[in-house]
Amino acid sequence: xxxxxKEPTKTSQLLIYLAxxxxxxxxxxNPYELRRRIEFxxxxxxxxxxxxxxxxxxxxxxxxxxEKFIKLTxxxxxEVLVAKAYLPMPLKWDGKWRMxxxxxxxxxxxxxxxxxxxxxxxxxxxxxxxxxxSPYPLNRDAIKYLYExxxxxxxxxxxxxxxxxxxxxxxxxxxx
Numbered sequence: 001x002x003x004x005x006k007e008p009t010k011t012s013q014l015l016i017y018l019a020x021x022x023x024x025x026x027x028x029x030n031p032y033e034l035r036r037r038i039e040f041x042x043x044x045x046x047x048x049x050x051x052x053x054x055x056x057x058x059x060x061x062x063x064x065x066x067e068k069f070i071k072l073t074x075x076x077x078x079e080v081l082v083a084k085a086y087l088p089m090p091l092k093w094d095g096k097w098r099m100x101x102x103x104x105x106x107x108x109x110x111x112x113x114x115x116x117x118x119x120x121x122x123x124x125x126x127x128x129x130x131x132x133x134s135p136y137p138l139n140r141d142a143i144k145y146l147y148e149x150x151x152x153x154x155x156x157x158x159x160x161x162x163x164x165x166x167x168x169x170x171x172x173x174x175x176x
Contacts, residue, residue, distance in 0.1 A: 010045070010049055011049055011052070011053065011083075012083035013083075014049060014050075014053070015053070015058065015072075015076065015079055015080045015083045016080060016083055016084060018059070018070060018072050018076070018080070019072060019077065019080040019084075050070070053076070056075075056079075057073055057075045057076070058072065058073060058075055058076030058079050059071065059072055059073060059076050060073055077148075078111075078114065078145060078148060078149060079114070081141050081142070081144055081145035081148060082114055082117060082118045082121070082142075082145060084141040093135045093136075093173075093175050094135075095161070096135070096159050096160060096161055097133055097134070097135055097159070097160040097161075097163055097166075097169070098124075098133065098134050098135070098136065098137050098138070098157065098158070098159055098160075099127075099131065099132070099133045099157075099158040099159075099160055100119060100124065100131070100132045100133075100138075100155060100156070100157050100158075101130060101131050101132075101155070101156050101158070102115065102130050102151070102154050102155040102156070103130060103154055104130075104151060104154045104155075105154070108149075108151075111149050111151055114145075114149075115146075115149075115151060115155075116132075118142055118145060119132045119134075122134065122136070122138055122139065122142060123136055123173075125169065125172055125173070133169065134173070135169075135173050135175060138157070
């Protein structure tokens with residue numbers, strides 16, 4: 001059994017739904033039908049979320065047969081991988097640390113920020129600017145994101161059996 005992490009945001013839920021719709025149902029999703037399918041709350045909340053996703057470049061609108069549809073962009077597809085990267089933490093620690101170190105070029109700073117967000121969502125702790133550590137591994141969606149973005153060329157994932165003076169890390173992660 002795993003500990004639960006915080007719930008994904010409505011934006012994350014919407015992104016994941018759009019990705020599933022593209023994979024399974026159709027390449028286009030009608031926004032009005034979408035709002036009915038997802039328990040989203042008020043219409044204003046839904047429209048605000050869709051607008052923010054459009055402003056960030058995650059979705060685009062397509063007209064087809066006099067109807068408006070939503071389609072994920074490539075940037076949105078990468079964001080889906082980040083949104084899916086919630087990893088339930090195992091109850092029992094295997095005694096090994098996972099360290100991720102990276103040196104991502106300045107022209108890919110947006111991807112670097114996405115990577116940092118992904119690591120934080122997966123319970124990684126920032127030791128230094130480009131060094132993160134966790135007692136738990138990354139999930140497959142997170143690793144898929146690294147390959148999709150071509151970031152795996154700039155990242156090293158290290159499994160460590162022992163760290164000297166790791167009491168602060170054990171305390172941070174509530175480990176014995």
